[in-house]
Amino acid sequence: MCESSTKSALKEFIEISNTLGSDPALVQGGGGNTSVKCEDGRMYVKASGVALKDLGTEKGYRVVDLNMCMEVLFDKALSELTPAELESEIAVRLEKCCTDGTYGRPSVETNLHALLGRCVAHTHPAALNAILCAEDADELLAELYGDMNPPYLLLDYVDFGYPLAMQMKRSIETYRKKHDALPAVTFLKNHGLFVSGADSESVLSTTQKLVERAQEFLEEKKQ
Numbered sequence: 001m002c003e004s005s006t007k008s009a010l011k012e013f014i015e016i017s018n019t020l021g022s023d024p025a026l027v028q029g030g031g032g033n034t035s036v037k038c039e040d041g042r043m044y045v046k047a048s049g050v051a052l053k054d055l056g057t058e059k060g061y062r063v064v065d066l067n068m069c070m071e072v073l074f075d076k077a078l079s080e081l082t083p084a085e086l087e088s089e090i091a092v093r094l095e096k097c098c099t100d101g102t103y104g105r106p107s108v109e110t111n112l113h114a115l116l117g118r119c120v121a122h123t124h125p126a127a128l129n130a131i132l133c134a135e136d137a138d139e140l141l142a143e144l145y146g147d148m149n150p151p152y153l154l155l156d157y158v159d160f161g162y163p164l165a166m167q168m169k170r171s172i173e174t175y176r177k178k179h180d181a182l183p184a185v186t187f188l189k190n191h192g193l194f195v196s197g198a199d200s201e202s203v204l205s206t207t208q209k210l211v212e213r214a215q216e217f218l219e220e221k222k223q
Contacts, residue, residue, distance in 0.1 A: 009036045009037070009038045009039075009044060010036070010044060010057065012036050012119060012199060012200035013034060013035070013036040013044040013055075013061065013119075013200075014055060014056065014057065015200045015204075016034050016036070016119060016121050016200045016203055016204060017034045017046060017052040017053075017055040017060070018052065018053055018055060019204055020032065020034070020052055020121055020123055020204070020207065021051055021052025021053030021054070021055070022053050025125060025126050025127065025211070026123045026124070026125050026126075026207070026211065027051075027052060027053075027123060027124060028124045028125075028126050028129070031051055031052060031124075032052060032121070032122045032123040032124055032192065033045070033046040033052075033107040033109050033113070033122045034046050034052060034055075034120065034121050034122070035107075035110070035113035035119070035120045036118065036119050036120075036200070037066065037118045037119075038063075041065065041066050041067060042063050042064060042065055042066060042099055043063070043064050043066050043069070043110075043113065043114065044061050044062075044063055045061060045062055045063075045064055045106050045107050045110050045113055046060065046061055046106075046107045047060055047061050047062050047102075047103075047104030047105060047106060047107065048104065048105045048106070048107055048108060049104065049105075050104065059102070059103075060104070061102070061104075062098050062100060062102060062104060062105070062106040063098065063099050063100040063102075064094070064097040064098055064099065064106055064110060064114075065097050065098075065099050066114050068093075068096065068097040069094075069097050069110055069111050069113075069114040070111075070114050070115075072090070072093050072094075072097075072111055072162075073111055073114075073115075073165060073166060073169050078090075078162070086162060087161070087162075090108075090111075090161065090162045091105065094106045094108075094110055094111075097110070108160060108161040109122060109160065109161065109164065109165070111162065111165040112164055112165040112168050112194075115165070115168055115169055115172055115182075116172075116182060116183075116186075116194065116196035117182055117184070117196035117197055117198065118196070118197070118198050118199070119196060119197050119198065119199055119200055119202070119203045120194065120195070120196040120203070121194070121195050121196075121203050121204070121207055122192060122193065122194050123192055123193050123195075123207060124191070124192040124193070125192070125193060125207075125210075125211045125214065127211055127214040127215040127218055128187075128192070128193055128210065128211055128214040129190075129191075129192060130214070130218060131144070131214055131217070131218075132187060132188065132189050132190060132191065132192070132193075133189070133190050137187075137189055138154065140217075141154060141187060144213055144214065144217055145185070145210070145213070148184075148185060150179045150181050150183065150184065151179070151183075152183065152184075152185040152186065152187055153171055153172075153175055153183035153185070153186040153187070154186075154187045154189070155167055155168065155171060155186065155187070155188050155189065156189050157188065157189045157190040157191055160191070164188075168186070182196065183196070184196055184197055184206065185206065185210065193207070193210065195207045195210070
């Protein structure tokens with residue numbers, strides 16, 4: 001587990017997880033996942049199969065080594081595996097990244113979380129997904145969120161887990177060259193939302209504002 005100097009990281013991690021997990025409109029489908037990075041190079045990340053609202057100080061998460069998580073994304077040998085072999089190998093690799101002795105597998109999106117900012121929240125907001133699943137999603141997002149600074153990152157749909165992490169890795173490399181920053185908001189077509197920031201407050205606030213704007217838009221369309 002992370003050292004005492006990073007106990008605040010666990011507190012923020014639980015706050016983000018429980019706050020988002022308590023709102024059914026945000027955690028449709030697989031329920032989403034969360035993470036908070038520690039000062040010592042490790043990261044709290046939600047464990048698979050645990051609801052965000054049930055995560056607590058003693059359960060529902062794993063602590064992983066960030067460098068080891070990143071190394072997985074730079075291992076070219078993984079690209080030669082079949083989908084079944086890859087899924088099995090990634091599960092083994094993620095387990096090896098764990099530095100704690102608690103129960104459960106790290107979220108399948110752990111490698112992706114390692115790429116983003118200090119605090120990360122991945123949700124599946126019903127209102128926002130109505131837009132992300134639309135044929136004209138690109139235009140709608142530009143209309144609703146085109147004034148963001150730095151701008152959002154938009155990704156086409158790929159399978160979750162390692163394929164999504166690799167797509168995010170490539171997209172972030174391009175994004176950073178252009179904007180000299182990590183994306184704070186990433187929209188995933190036909191999937192959901194990633195928000196990252198320096199602290200729990202910014203992540204929760206940004207998620208709320210994005211979803212509220214989507215809800216307002218849908219309500220306007222009903223009139």
